[in-house]
Amino acid sequence: MIKIGVLNVRGAMPYYEELPFNVRISEPGMIRDLDLLILPPGTLVESQVLQRYGWIEKEVWEYVERGGFVVGVCSGAQLLSRAVNLNVKGLPGYSRGLGILDIVFEPLIVTGPVRVRVIDETWATRNLVGTELIGWQAHTYGRMNILSDDVKVVGVSRIPRYNYRNEEINAPTLVVSRKYRVFGTMVHGILGLGSPIMRNILHEIGINNEAEIKNYYESYRENEWVSRGEEGPGVTRIITVASTMTGEGKTLITSALAYCLNRAGYYVGVAKLAGDIRDLHPSLYILNKPFKPWMSIRLRWGSRSLGWVNWRKVISGIRNLGLDVLVVEGVMGLLTGSSRRYRRGFSSTLDFIRYVNTDVVLIASANLDGVEGALLRLGSYIDLLIKYGKKPILAILNNAYDGPHENRMLKNFGRRIGRLGVSFAALESLPMSSKPEELIDLEDYKEAAIKISNTLCSTIINALGKSR
Known part of the structure; x- marks a missing residue:
């Protein structure tokens, strides 16, 4: 042969x-x-x-x-x-x-x-x-x-x-x-x-x-995406991974969630708001699955747009596949683009969450302004989402670090949002040089995703169960 x-x-x-x-x-x-x-x-x-x-x-x-x-x-x-x-x-x-x-x-x-x-x-x-x-x-x-x-x-x-x-x-x-x-x-x-x-x-x-x-x-x-036909659940759970600003780790968290849910037996897909499909490559590498156009969800404002496929076609397509969960990585920060008119669609991660009625995983990173600033942003954005009726199922402080005062803040913050019904996870910094928009080693991302999954897996699966 x-x-x-x-x-x-x-x-x-x-x-x-x-x-x-x-x-x-x-x-x-x-x-x-x-x-x-x-x-x-x-x-x-x-x-x-x-x-x-x-x-x-x-x-x-x-x-x-x-x-x-x-x-x-x-x-x-x-x-x-x-x-x-x-x-x-x-x-x-x-x-x-x-x-x-x-x-x-x-x-x-x-x-x-x-x-x-x-x-x-x-x-x-x-x-x-x-x-x-x-x-x-x-x-x-x-x-x-x-x-x-x-x-x-x-x-x-x-x-x-x-x-x-x-x-x-x-x-x-x-x-x-x-x-x-x-x-x-x-x-x-x-x-x-x-x-x-x-x-x-x-x-x-x-x-x-x-x-x-x-x-x-x-x-x-x-390894193709194959429809499960009548075995599918009928309704696909959609989780949007959002952050308070760009560069806080959405791609890594999306990859880790894809790994967790796949390992737990969920038929999980991934998608990206707007057109930068490079952010999906670590998840596809982990899942060993092909890229498809429905993975790029179009944002629109006026006559302009970013992304490939209208969200209605995306939702229809993933339901026909019978996906249990679709993890959608947001674009830049939660509010980026939210001032634009979206009469014929949506133009920000916040608009998508509200329009499509998705679950939310919210991230803030401590490598920008420390634990104190990150928790302030995280708390403010949780309050904003609750105001819109979209309480996050999970809040993540990325790039956390140890210290007696910082640890006390983390514990108090976890208690506060726990009373609101929001799960909380703090992830320590990982020695990664990879970044999807610049220099990325996919195996580096996979290894990092697996490491943080030890913290995230039980938390996200538990949060999914509680929010049904």
Whole structure:
């Protein structure tokens, strides 16, 4: 049987989108026998897989030099490059890649749907010149600097929004090597079953029959979001993870809740308010599930909007799946955007909570203004939510620290909001350098989520039971 292998090491997300494979590559000696190697999305460069797994560089280069076919998707394409500039704040911070593609990646943030047009003929794009494919991009370092004629650009994306600005640009996103049988894409969702590009690639390794092609997508199907039909509960519990301001740990808490609920046997999904779907990647990495458009819930104000799917379609879709719980990560602070008119929708996390009538987990972080300031904000926002009839099921003080006075404050605060019927958890700071909007190692996030789940799991499950 023809072997298609997907790299499945730290930071790899082989199930993030529909890809064909029947072998998972996690140990030395497995690459050389492949007919096609797929380097999947994830955080392969940020997770330093070349440094952690010394065999990858040697075996991929040997495989390529022997004429093996390689497909790199997003992080996989970055791994094939010479280097990736991981610093989005202006100072160069290059991490080396394999150097198979003569490209350097620079910061370019794109987190939404795109259309990519095939502009040149190659073995991967045969008979596709002029074809427009629809997919999405979800990256922080997406600007390709082509260093030599060894790399041929075969597809260009029309990107409607980048670097948080509503401005359109065109950028190269599909490339092939002129020296090796290597194809790279920064566009997700264009290599699934029925993909004309993947059909061309599979043809190169001798797979032509449609039924046979379908078999190679079975591994993906095992991890797909599948409707439970009549077994579903009928009503999906929605929990919104909100914070008093941005940067307080919503992504980490969302990931930890997804881990807790999944481990407890809940059929749990995740979603993000507005368009920055990068925040969902740690949860999807933990759940080993693919991204879907319903995970990006649209915020709207006037003629403008952020996010992909109208909330009504999202709710309808998750109920059809039979999810027990949907954990929704809010956008920035609870009140951010709440002054905008939302006659035809909502424009803030608070609006979403009120409009959709969700449960609330509220976070404040002590790393900004200490335990004292964080508890003041947390208390004020709890009072505000109670005023609107949306008492949180759980309040979290993130990045807490020990001290006799601080510990006394935490105990008193827990008692006070406990009398209101709100559960309370204080989480100590974790030594993490990862941040979804800048530099993220998905395994780093997973490990941190599991650590704080020891504190959160029983609390959130108990809170869910009490608030029914």
